[in-house]
Every structure is written in C-alpha cells, then in structure tokens.
Amino acid sequence: xxxxxxxxxxxxxxxxxxxxxxxxxxxxxxxxxxxxxxxxxxxxxxxxxxxxxxxxxxxxxxxxxxxxxxxxxxxxxxxxxxxxxxxxxxxxxxxxxxxxxxxxxxxxxxxxxxxxxxxxxxxxxxxxxxxxxxxxxxxxxxxxxxxxxxxxxxxxxxxxxxxxxxxxxxxxxxxxxxxxxx
Numbered sequence: 001x002x003x004x005x006x007x008x009x010x011x012x013x014x015x016x017x018x019x020x021x022x023x024x025x026x027x028x029x030x031x032x033x034x035x036x037x038x039x040x041x042x043x044x045x046x047x048x049x050x051x052x053x054x055x056x057x058x059x060x061x062x063x064x065x066x067x068x069x070x071x072x073x074x075x076x077x078x079x080x081x082x083x084x085x086x087x088x089x090x091x092x093x094x095x096x097x098x099x100x101x102x103x104x105x106x107x108x109x110x111x112x113x114x115x116x117x118x119x120x121x122x123x124x125x126x127x128x129x130x131x132x133x134x135x136x137x138x139x140x141x142x143x144x145x146x147x148x149x150x151x152x153x154x155x156x157x158x159x160x161x162x163x164x165x166x167x168x169x170x171x172x173x174x175x176x177x178x179x180x181x182x
Contacts (some may be wrong), residue, residue, distance in 0.1 A: 002050045007042035015149035016040060034080045039075040061112035068105030071098045073076045091153055092160040100160065103167035108173060131178035133173025147148045 019032055026046050052062035075098030083093040144165055152158035 002047065005043065005046055005050070009040065009047075011038055012036065012043075027100070038073045038076050038080070041076060042070075045070045045073070058113065058116060061116070063107055064112065065109035068102045068109060071102040071105065075099045075102070077106050091157045096160045100167065101162050103171065107171060109175055110171065112176070117148065118178060118181055125181045126177060129177025131174075132180070133170075133176040135171050137166060137169045141166055 016032070016036055019028055025033060048062055048066040048069060052059045052066065055062060074094040078095040078098065079093065083089055083095055103125075141162065144162060148161040149158050152161050
C-alpha cells in the first residue's frame with residue numbers, strides 16, 4: 001500500500017512539474033495549480049502516518065509530524081477557498097494559523113525524534129548548538145524586524161509576518177544544535 005501511494009505521488013508530482021515547465025499558469029486549468037497541488041501535499045502526510053505504524057516506539061513523534069505537515073494542505077485549502085477570492089485580502093488571513101501550527105508541531109516532533117535518536121550529550125554540547133542556532137535566528141530577525149513592523153497593519157500581522165521567515169530558522173537552529181552532539 002505504501003509503495004503504491006509513493007508511486008502515485010511520484011507520478012502525480014512529475015505530471016505537475018511537467019505541467020508547470022511546459023505551460024504558463026494561464027494555459028493550465030486552475031485546478032492543476034490548486035487542487036492537484038494540494039492533493040500532492042497530502043501524500044507526505046499519508047506516508048508519515050504509515051511510518052508511525054511501522055515504528056510504534058516513535059509513533060507519537062511521527063504522528064505529531066504528520067499533524068504538522070497536514071497543516072500545510074489545510075492552510076492552502078483555506079487560502080484557495082476563502083482568502084484568494086477575497087477582496088481586499090485579510091491580513092493576517094485565516095490560513096495563517098495553520099501555517100504557524102506547522103512550525104510548532106514540526107518543532108515538537110523533531111524534538112521528540114532527536115531525543116530518542118541522539119546519543120546522550122553533555123549540556124555544553126547542546127549549549128553550543130543553541131548558541132549557534134540562536135545566532136542564525138538573530139541574524140534573520142534583525143534583517144527583517146524593522147521592515148515587517150513598518151509594513152504590518154496590525155500587531156498580529158507583524159507577529160505572523162515575522163514568524164514566517166523566523167519559524168523555519170528556528171527549525172534550522174534545532175537541527176544545528178543536534179549536529180553539535182553527533
């Protein structure tokens with residue numbers, strides 16, 4: 001079953017890539033850039049859930065990761081149905097919470113997976129990783145902070161405007177910290 005899902009996802013992904021390379025957005029049916037794309041985002045969720053079935057000892061972490069990854073197609077569906085047709089577009093939009101939930105759930109899943117898989121390390125090693133990771137986040141925040149605050153109509157829009165670029169940097173910081181203890 002997983003092999004079939006993987007193969008279907010691979011074929012659909014190749015079809016999508018070819019469609020986007022060989023045609024312009026105006027030439028493609030709108031469903032290709034919305035519903036096919038969102039459908040492709042669901043495939044990794046199913047594969048991650050399957051992984052949780054195979055590894056019962058790590059099931060909570062994998063299910064948490066699946067929930068996080070599922071937030072992306074949910075957010076994209078909300079964007080497609082509610083936000084894209086709206087005029088003017090709300091800021092922040094209703095899909096924002098789903099995209100931010102992806103970051104939080106993915107971070108939690110990575111912490112659980114790393115705790116289980118990494119060897120015990122002295123706190124000095126984790127501290128080195130934390131300092132390096134926070135340095136990455138600080139540079140990103142410093143580069144964006146003033147512009148985002150200046151161009152955001154509300155505080156929530158500013159928070160979400162900073163969270164989009166900073167959130168992935170926090171994930172990179174977590175992985176950087178993990179590399180220091182390997």
